[in-house]
Amino acid sequence: MEALKDVRILDMTHVQAGPTCSQLLAWMGADVIKFEPPQGDATRGQLRDVPNADSLYFTMLNCNKRSITVNMKSAEGKTVFVDLLKKCDIVMENFGPGVLDRFGFTWEKIHQLNPKIVMGSIKGFGSSGPYADFKAYENVAQAMGGAMSTTGVPDGPPFVTGAQIGDTGTGLHLAIGLLAALHQANRTGKGQYVEVAMMDGVMNLCRVKWRDHQRLTRQTLSEYSVPTEGLKATPRAGNDSGGGQLGNAIHCKPGGPNDYIYVVVQEAVWDALANRIGPDLGMPDLAKDPKFVKIADRRKNQNEMWALITKFASNYTKREFMAILNPLDVPCGPIMSTEDLAEDEHIRGRDMYVELDHPQRGKWWNVGMPIKLSDSPARIERSPLLGEHTEEILKSVLDYSDEQIGKLKSAGAFSAPPKKAA
Numbered sequence: 001m002e003a004l005k006d007v008r009i010l011d012m013t014h015v016q017a018g019p020t021c022s023q024l025l026a027w028m029g030a031d032v033i034k035f036e037p038p039q040g041d042a043t044r045g046q047l048r049d050v051p052n053a054d055s056l057y058f059t060m061l062n063c064n065k066r067s068i069t070v071n072m073k074s075a076e077g078k079t080v081f082v083d084l085l086k087k088c089d090i091v092m093e094n095f096g097p098g099v100l101d102r103f104g105f106t107w108e109k110i111h112q113l114n115p116k117i118v119m120g121s122i123k124g125f126g127s128s129g130p131y132a133d134f135k136a137y138e139n140v141a142q143a144m145g146g147a148m149s150t151t152g153v154p155d156g157p158p159f160v161t162g163a164q165i166g167d168t169g170t171g172l173h174l175a176i177g178l179l180a181a182l183h184q185a186n187r188t189g190k191g192q193y194v195e196v197a198m199m200d201g202v203m204n205l206c207r208v209k210w211r212d213h214q215r216l217t218r219q220t221l222s223e224y225s226v227p228t229e230g231l232k233a234t235p236r237a238g239n240d241s242g243g244g245q246l247g248n249a250i251h252c253k254p255g256g257p258n259d260y261i262y263v264v265v266q267e268a269v270w271d272a273l274a275n276r277i278g279p280d281l282g283m284p285d286l287a288k289d290p291k292f293v294k295i296a297d298r299r300k301n302q303n304e305m306w307a308l309i310t311k312f313a314s315n316y317t318k319r320e321f322m323a324i325l326n327p328l329d330v331p332c333g334p335i336m337s338t339e340d341l342a343e344d345e346h347i348r349g350r351d352m353y354v355e356l357d358h359p360q361r362g363k364w365w366n367v368g369m370p371i372k373l374s375d376s377p378a379r380i381e382r383s384p385l386l387g388e389h390t391e392e393i394l395k396s397v398l399d400y401s402d403e404q405i406g407k408l409k410s411a412g413a414f415s416a417p418p419k420k421a422a
């Protein structure tokens with residue numbers, strides 16, 4: 001955990017997009033101070049599975065951080081914020097549009113207070129343009145960034161993908177921007193503003209769909225299993241590979257919802273594959289069949305090819321079929337359910353599903369760190385309780401005395417104002 005040692009982050013982010021970013025940076029060794037409103041990040045209480053315990057939604061996105069609660073709607077809370085700003089290398093937020101300005105802390109003001117600090121902001125649509133004032137959640141970003149219109153089957157509705165490309169995907173983009181800006185600030189002494197819009201991040205992740213969008217003006221998309229003649233926008237194409245090689249999800253024995261294997265009929269492997277499956281299908285000369293002999297033929301007749309492969313696969317489970325395909329060098333992978341993955345030896349061996357303990361909820365599991373640094377492996381520690389480190393941070397980072405802390409406390413710097421009587 002040495003890579004970002006000595007980097008301190010004032011993390012005002014909430015929900016998913018920002019916290020996944022700061023969690024990654026914490027796993028790389030940064031001291032991440034989760035700066036929360038007195039009620040805490042709303043996800044602490046969302047989709048709770050254990051009464052009165054921080055939800056998995058929160059614990060899975062906020063590991064290795066320290067939590068301080070500060071009421072930014074009080075003058076004393078703002079003083080604490082300013083003091084922390086001066087002691088941090090990065091400040092990050094993903095509030096709705098205008099929230100930080102309402103606090104009185106624009107980027108200009110923050111830059112003035114600490115010229116070296118790097119500021120990261122996630123917004124649904126960035127700070128400029130007709131959509132700038134809108135809030136956004138994951139699926140709004142998937143809808144507006146081009147992911148939903150290109151996901152699903154052609155004659156069905158658009159679909160969201162299970163991968164959180166709008167939130168976590170944006171968090172990854174932000175992490176890259178922050179590290180670049182930090183590198184520059186260390187060289188020049190001057191911080192800068194790093195903005196990532198969720199819509200932009202999703203568009204970036206859909207890049208190859210823009211390849212196809214432009215190809216449509218000159219050609220049909222021969223690798224798609226659906227007709228593309230005359231289309232003006234990249235269509236939904238089910239489980240088509242979307243790349244230069246043909247691919248599809250093949251249903252296997254015993255026919256359950258996750259009994260599929262994704263198979264890529266790479267150009268180089270067709271002969272071997274056809275020679276293996278052909279005899280069992282009563283087609284010993286499949287490899288030489290003119291309907292499939294060249295990749296262009298296979299593209300044209302791919303639905304027939306998938307039907308043949310599926311017929312063969314119906315006698316095997318996805319794992320058995322994988323064992324047949326691996327020696328033939330056919331790129332393939334069984335569709336893994338969360339249950340499959342939770343038990344998977346490979347995943348466990350790579351620390352990608354790790355067990356943790358938590359004072360409120362007991363044992364629980366988190367998805368591990370997907371970026372492996374040879375000299376700085378991540379050590380995953382539980383998420384903080386709300387305000388667990390308030391005093392520690394005030395003392396160790398800001399050198400506040402007990403007396404100062406006491407005064408701030410009674411002035412309401414760390415707590416929510418009492419609810420007005422109805």
Ligand SMILES: CC(C)(COP(=O)(O)OP(=O)(O)OC[C@H]1O[C@@H](n2cnc3c(N)ncnc32)[C@H](O)[C@@H]1OP(=O)(O)O)[C@@H](O)C(=O)NCCC(=O)NCCS
Binds near residue numbers: 038124
């Ligand atoms: C996610 C989102 C839709 C949530 O909307 P929301 O719950 O209304 O939250 P907002 O960020 O708009 O507002 C937060 C409120 O908490 C208040 N708050 C936050 N931190 C506070 C603190 N430390 N002390 C006091 N108040 C605080 C803010 O002042 C604001 O209240 P206001 O509207 O009275 O100013 C919105 O934050 C958003 O669009 N973010 C940008 C895009 C994004 O990251 N989306 C993905 C989330 S996974």
